[in-house]
Every structure is written in structure tokens, then in C-alpha cells.
Amino acid sequence: ATQKADEKRVVFLGSSRIENWKKYSPEFFATNPNYLNRGVSGQTSPQMLLRFREDVINLKPAAVVFSGGSNDIAQNTGETTLEAIAGNVEAMILLAKAHKIKFIMCSEMPTNSYPWNPKIQPAEQIIELNKLYKSLADKYKLTFVDTYTGLVDEQKGLKKEYQKDPVHPNKAGYLVLEPLVQKAIQSTLKK
Secondary structure: OOOOOOOOOEEEEEOHHHHHHHHHOHHHHHOOOOEEEEEOOOOOHHHHHHOHHHHOHHHOOOEEEEEOOHHHHOOEOEOOOHHHHHHHHHHHHHHHHHOOOEEEEEOOOOOOOOOOOOOOOOHHHHHHHHHHHHHHHHHOOOEEEOOOOOOEOOOOOEOHHHEOOOOOEOHHHHHHHHHHHHHHHHHHHHO
């Protein structure tokens, strides 16, 4: 795909929540053809770091919207720590910086259970991970998108009306996120 000079390409990098976005709310990507979806279901932060060159740097975007970390907590690629997740994200931030790509940091969305790994109780870990993400955003002066507050219920999970299952938003959930992300992209590209 050749990039028009006026078209600021934006890559959405993440796991199934990013991948599904295109499926449940295709209009968002159709009306913003410069938004490229690079969500890969089930992935954890070390896997995203490994494909950061191919799926972000090589596409020469103006910005990358990052959403991830919950699958790490779910132990999809084995046990890890919140510090290790934040370390992988920081490595991606530094790669983006080195290539003059603006990094837009999304908090992790609320989840209080993983259907595929029911023994893990993620609610508090996600709150703690989001604190680490916020401090990374502050440290590197990144745009931070709060994708947590608008979707969370009293049990620190994903609100029923916004979920396909306890981890994944439905169309209504994405419609809550879209104006937040849109605003973050616009303000970041103006900088």
C-alpha cells in the first residue's frame, strides 16, 4: 500500500481486542482507511515486541496505538510479572521513538475473569498494570487513553452491556472507545 503524503498512517497494535475491533465495528476502519489493524488474537507483550518491526516500523506510520498486556496476566505464554510486561512495552516505546513514530498508550480494559484460565483473578492486577502504563506515559510524555473507566462495572469487570464475553468488548463497547481513541490520535498527530 503506497502512502499518500497527506495520509497519516496509524497502526493499532494489540491482541484479540484490537483484532476484533475490525470485525465488530468495521465502519471505524472503513471510514479511516489510514488506520491499520495489527491485532493478533491471544498474543502477549513479548510476542508484540517481536513483531514490532514488521507490523509497526516497516509500515512507516505516524503513530501506533498500543493495547495489550491482559493476555500476559492470563499467562498465555507462561507466568510473568507486571514489571516484565511494562518492560516489554517500554522497549516498544523506545523502538517507536527511535523511528520517529508517536506512541499512543492505552490502558488495559477491565477484566475480572478469563474463561480459558479461570483460576486467575485479574481485576487487581489490571489496575496495577494500568498504573505502570500511566507512569510510562508520563515518563515519555505519551498520549494516554483511558479505556478502563468507561467500560468497568462494580465488580471491576467489563460491563455486561459492553461485552461479548468477560474479556472482549462487543460493538457497543467499541463505540465507547472510538471517540476516545480518535481524539487521542488527532491530538497526537497535531503535536
